[in-house]
Amino acid sequence: MHSKEHISHDEYQKTADWLMSQTKHRPQVAIICGSGLGMLADTLKCQDSFAYADIPGFPQSTVQGHAGQLVFGELKGKTCVCMQGRFHMYEGHSLCKEGVYAMVGGPNFETIAEARLLHRLGVDAVGMSTAPEVVVATHCGLRVFGLSLITNKVVKSYEDTESVNHEGVLEIGRLRSHTVQQLVTELIDRMEINNNDNINKSI
Ligand SMILES: O=P(O)(O)O[C@@H]1C[C@H](O)[C@@H](CO)O1
Numbered sequence: 001m002h003s004k005e006h007i008s009h010d011e012y013q014k015t016a017d018w019l020m021s022q023t024k025h026r027p028q029v030a031i032i033c034g035s036g037l038g039m040l041a042d043t044l045k046c047q048d049s050f051a052y053a054d055i056p057g058f059p060q061s062t063v064q065g066h067a068g069q070l071v072f073g074e075l076k077g078k079t080c081v082c083m084q085g086r087f088h089m090y091e092g093h094s095l096c097k098e099g100v101y102a103m104v105g106g107p108n109f110e111t112i113a114e115a116r117l118l119h120r121l122g123v124d125a126v127g128m129s130t131a132p133e134v135v136v137a138t139h140c141g142l143r144v145f146g147l148s149l150i151t152n153k154v155v156k157s158y159e160d161t162e163s164v165n166h167e168g169v170l171e172i173g174r175l176r177s178h179t180v181q182q183l184v185t186e187l188i189d190r191m192e193i194n195n196n197d198n199i200n201k202s203i
């Protein structure tokens with residue numbers, strides 16, 4: 001998994017599963033120790049340490065002075081994991097991919113000319129919703145987690161014989177509904193109930 005542009009969810013999952021099978025620690029805090037700061041990891045109690053080279057699918061640290069170890073343990077009673085050595089763009093690692101979501105008014109799908117314009121503006125995904133909902137929720141002081149299922153490729157070429165239609169969107173929705181339900185259920189299960197404290201205070 002060296003400096004790949006794209007690391008799939010399955011690849012991350014395999015690495016995480018391996019680590020979880022090797023240690024009983026379940027960290028509440030994650031710390032990246034940069035140059036000269038790796039010694040913090042040595043202070044963790046009840047340590048489980050793994051050389052990056054031994055962790056399936058994990059990148060390798062190439063910088064001098066970076067031990068290249070993942071250290072699990074306890075600090076002040078909190079379970080932590082420390083990266084003794086980090087990864088840099090100058091080592092060939094790319095930035096985590098962030099995407100830009102753009103909302104168009106609908107109900108029609110964007111024309112090829114509009115799709116090309118959005119692409120040139122740096123848009124990665126396009127929909128007809130979500131943005132106004134997030135604006136209103138944020139205005140109300142709510143913390144927001146937005147989730148969009150990407151159902152189709154946007155057509156950007158006049159030669160392309162594919163076209164987007166609502167039936168196709170609904171079909172992918174049906175195919176992925178179980179996964180989306182599991183994800184949302186898991187999120188709700190892990191959610192801190194007091195995360196909208198700021199609203200309660202202002203009422
Ligand atoms: O959930 P929404 O309504 O955002 O889903 C998309 C946008 C359009 O309503 C429709 C296009 O097929 O699906």
Ligand SMILES: Nc1nc2[nH]cnc2c(=O)[nH]1
Binds near residue numbers: 108128152153
């Ligand atoms: N604007 C837009 N909304 C969508 N919703 C689902 N697919 C699409 C799409 O291709 N474009």
